[in-house]
Amino acid sequence: MTATLVEEVPAHDAGTSRTPRRRRARTGLPLRGASGTSLGVIVIWMSLLVLLPLAAVVGKAFGSGWHDFWSSITSSTTADALKLTVGLAVAVSLVNAVMGTLVAWVLVRDRPRGAGIFELVIDIPFALPTIVAGVVTLAIYGSKGIGPNLFGTRLGIFVALLFVTLPFTVRTVQPVLVDLDRDAEQAAASLGARPQTVFRRIVFPQILPAVVSGATLSFARALGEFGSLVLIASNIPHKTLIASALIYGKLQETTASAEQQAAAIATVLLVASAVVLVVLDLIQRRIARRG
Amino acid sequence: MADSALIGTPAGTLRRDGPSRARRRERASATTLGLRTVALFYVTILVLVPVCVLAYRALKPGLGAFFTSLNDPAAQHAFQVTAVVALVSVLIDTVFGVAVAILLVRYRFPGRRLLSALIDLPIAVSPIVVGLALVLVYSPTGWFGPFEQSHGIVIINAKPGMILATVFVSLPLVARAVIPVLEQVGTEQDQAAASLGAHAFTRFIRITLPTIRIALAYGVVLALARCIGEYGAVLVISGNISGQTQTAPLLIGDDFQNFEQDQGYAIAFVLVLIALVAILLGAFIRRRQKRGT
Secondary structure, eight states: OHHHHHHHHHHHHTOSSSOOOSOGGGOOEEOOTHHHHHHHHHHHHHIIIIIHHHHHHHHHHHTTOHHHHHHHHHSHHHHHHHHHHHHHHHHHHHHHHHHHHHHHHIIIIIOOTTHHHHHHHHHHHHHSOHHHHHHHHHHHHSTTSSSOOOTTSHHHHHHHHHHHHHHHHHHHHHHHHHHOOOHHHHHHHHTTOOHHHHIIIIIHHHHHHHHHHHHHHHHHHHHHOOTTTHHHHTTOTTTTOOHHHHHHHHHHHOOHHHHHHHHHHHHHHHHHHHHHHHHHHHHHHHHHHHO | OHHHHHHHSHHHHHHHHHHHHHHHHHHTHHHHHHHHHHHHHHHIIIIIHHHHHHHHHHHTTOHHHHHHHHHSHHHHHHHHHHHHHHHHHHHHHHHHHHHHHHHHHHEEOTTHHHHHHHHHHHHHSOHHHHHHHHHHHHSTTSTTHHHHHHTTOOOTTSHHHHHHHHHHHTHHHHHHHHHHHHHHHOSHHHHHHHHTTOOHHHHIIIIIHHHHHHHHHHHHHHHHHHHHHOOHHHHHHHTTOTTTTOOHHHHHHHHHHTTOHHHHHHHHHHHHHHHHHHHHHHHHHHHHHHHHO
């Protein structure tokens, strides 16, 4: 971090007349006048909208001491809800890593008839409101649905999560597959490598960062998902109660201790989100360094 | 450019590689066919079939009943609230997104990387946590509660709070759509105009805005879809009061909890149609973007 900062300053000071061929993102104008004012406005807005509220959550969680925080998140209902949420999120991101990559592969390399329609279908889970995703799941897997009854089961939650996270891996892997230089693949194939070997030794290493970042995004989404799960989950403690639903339940209790407990669970989710962002940033920097 | 476009299409690859490749394709076709079947089956079962079933359930009671469900006063009001909150939020998203994108791409300042990371944060935060966070700061018992009460400002259980929550969850969409284009075009034209004495505002309207307009339109469509559909964050902060702060997504949730499935399915179907329009619009814009560059 400090190394990159040190690097970019002389690059700019060397003079704007010399066209900076290295990396455009590294250069930039110093702030003055209008741009300085707009940065000020943005910083204030970000503080009021994002920073202060998130600080309030952490402050509330630890407001009555470390001990209360710890007992809030280790009570049996909460611990089970957190375990279930993390477990489901891991499972969902693993399935997405495999199926998302497969779907992206078929859409880019195979391109069967009707692929254009499937391109649009992939975007549906992103564009649909989460509660509508819940209704869609209910229409199939609800107690009056046309499919198997998954109401109030972990499998029902799992299917709903797969629905809302489908686009992540597909959309991160797809552009990388499109840009992939096929010379190496063709060379390997002409030397007699089997298609599986070509995929494993040549394609897979190149798309791996995209697969990981797609899976990480699905993980983050699954961790915090609420709207698509409220209708199917039925929030049975120790069985189908997930972290977000538990926080919402605590907020309905309107006691001070319930609010503190809600904030404590929320803090755990926030820390997980922060970890996810750091992982994504590391992956992106690795890609940037290579490309 | 033309070369990479050729590689992208299967017809192009066939032409390039000649008959030997075509034969190999035939031999590999069992695997290809298997993979294709699995992938398309997965997407069909997971997304396509459920959405069709939803449409069927919404229209099953008949078109008359469908429109009666939608004409119900609570539903009408919910759609109005949704429209107002979504439009104001998208407007804020647009102004903020463009400003942040320009700052991040064209200027250097301390904390630039931090700001870039911060605008991505909302994607990774649970909507319920967003709601809780805003309540802790803006509710009457929250940090700013006394200030709000002494100035007669109502945020929680009212539209301002709902807009805050909606802007929070859709924060990065516009900026992330615009940033790559700004990075690509660079600042040469802008600097040329500046050296000729053009004012910052003129440069923005005449140079920056036309170059980013397609990307901006894409970001706005994404943000609008997100703002119309927000559930968790708005649920926590709006109080979900029927006829006052209830949005269409919130009403759907209530409908299914109160066994009024028909109305729930009807409103959900309307939101599906809106989402489909957004997807088609997005695809159209992206195609123009590809042609433009």
